[in-house]
Amino acid sequence: SSSKLNKDKGVNIxxxxxxxxxxxxEKRMNTPVVIFCNEHRREVTAAHSTSNKQIDRTFTFDKVFGPTSMQKDLFDQAIVPIVNEVLEGYNCTIFAYGQTGTGKTYSMEGGGRKLKNGELPSDAGVIPRAVQRIFHTLEAQSAEYSMKVTFLELYNEEITDLLVPDESKFSDDKTKKSIALMEDGKGGIFMRGLEEEAVYTAGEIYKILDKGSAKRHTAETLLNKQSSRSHSIFSITVHIKECTPEGEEMIKCGKLNLVDLAGSENISRSGARDGRAREAGEINKSLLTLGRVINTLVDHSGHIPYRDSKLTRLLRDSLGGRTKTCIIANISPSALCLDETLSTLDYAHRAK
Ligand code: ADP
Ligand code: MG
Known part of the structure; x- marks a missing residue:
């Protein structure tokens, strides 16, 4: 199997x-369904025939979640092992990839995060579930720990801090704090000017997430659906104090990055005109570089082109080496999306 293959090569993607x-x-319009998922066989088939073309292709993935799958299934089966790794002191990254409208934000954030009898609602996504699991695990171990989060957006290769209240009401761009991506020369990266918020409860993180999402949403309406063309990265860093058997104190540090990528339709729309040309180019650069970085990691085929885009530079300490990476490729079952769906299936399949 592909996951075994990955393991043999020492890659955890x-x-x-x-x-x-x-x-x-879509149901009301009787939209034809052209995607068929076989979760047991981990296969997805795209099948459609019209008078001028016939498509019948099957792809295999590490896991397949069909239209009736629940948020909890995705989390329990695919994300829990990654969260466990973070608690062991490793850096891990989860990406949501796909065309706009296919469920990237639904998978990552989901509908609600208001607790009912201590339980998250069934439509809560990966981020609130991961947060809850991290807190539960650390509390159950009575561990001494600290946690901080950052939430940023990458648009046109520029970083915006989603944790800082909107500056737009304080007038022009000059007041906007620009965030610089810096390298420490030892393979580590840091962002100068980025707000890091210390958090002590899961509830605080949910509030931060709401605030950041609201800011992203405002930007979206102001700037004409910006969010479909920007990447958002929510990162949780945990420091856990441990004692060695010799009684020495040790700090384990793990990081989880949760990345809601720009809509992948931007990758194929290279015919962008005017002011959009640069933007499309930059989005292409990040998504294409991410694909190349992942391919290189999987194949062990030499030089890893982290430096070719800000997205991959920013995540450099959490991709490759002793890290776990998960890509959730999101698709729509509709015939109207088939072209984009096939390009997502190809991109995701190449990443294996
Ligand atoms: P994206 O972030 O990829 O643009 P969204 O997450 O906003 O897409 O999803 C588009 C719409 O489809 C939203 O209304 C969302 O609630 C719904 N949706 C997406 N995935 C699912 C799913 N697995 N189950 C139910 N509704 C979903
Ligand atoms: Mg979205």
Whole structure:
């Protein structure tokens, strides 16, 4: 199997396929379904025939989650091992990839995070579930720990801090704090000017997430759907104090990056005109470089082109080496999305 292959090569990259259900509108319009998931065989088939073309292709992934899969299934089966790794002191990254409208934000954030009898709602996504699991595990171990989070957006190769209240009301761009990506020369990176918030409860993280998402959403309406063209990165860093058998104190540090990528339709729309040309180019650069970095890691085929985009520079300490990476490739089951779906299946499949 592919995951065994990855293990043999010492690479921990998992590619998961998730297909959302048809929306109510799509159902009302009797949109044909052209995607068929076989979770047991970990296969996805795209099948469609029209008078001028015939498509019938099957792809295998590390895991497949069909339209009836629940948020909890995805989390328990694919994400828990990654969260455990973070608690062991490693850096890990989870990406949501796919065309706009296929469920990237649903998978990562989901609907609600209001607790009911201590339980998250069934539509809560990966981020609130990961946060809850990290806190539960550390509390159950009575561990001494500290935690901080950052939440940023990468748009046009520029970093915006989603934890800082919106500066736009204080007038022009000059007041905008620009965040610089710096390298420490030892393979580590840090971001000068980025707000790091210390958090002590899961509830605090949910609030931060709401605040950041709201800011991202405002930007989206102001700047004409910016979020489909930007990447957002929510990172949780934990420091856990431990004692060695010799009684020596030791700090374990792990980081989890949760990345909601720009819509992948931007990758194929290279015909962008005017002011969009640069933007499309930059989005392409990040998504294409990410694909190349992952391919190189999987194949062990030499030089890893981290430096070719800000997204991969920013995540450099959490990709490759002793880290776990998971890509959730999101698709729609609808015939109208078939072209984009096939390009997502190809991209995700190449990453294996
Ligand atoms: P994206 O972030 O990729 O643009 P969204 O996460 O915003 O897409 O999803 C688009 C719409 O589809 C939203 O209304 C979302 O609630 C719904 N949706 C996505 N995935 C699912 C799913 N697995 N189950 C139910 N609804 C979903
Ligand atoms: Mg989204």
């Amino acid at each position: 998992q590619v998961i396929l998730r297909c959302r259900p048809l929306s109510d509108d």
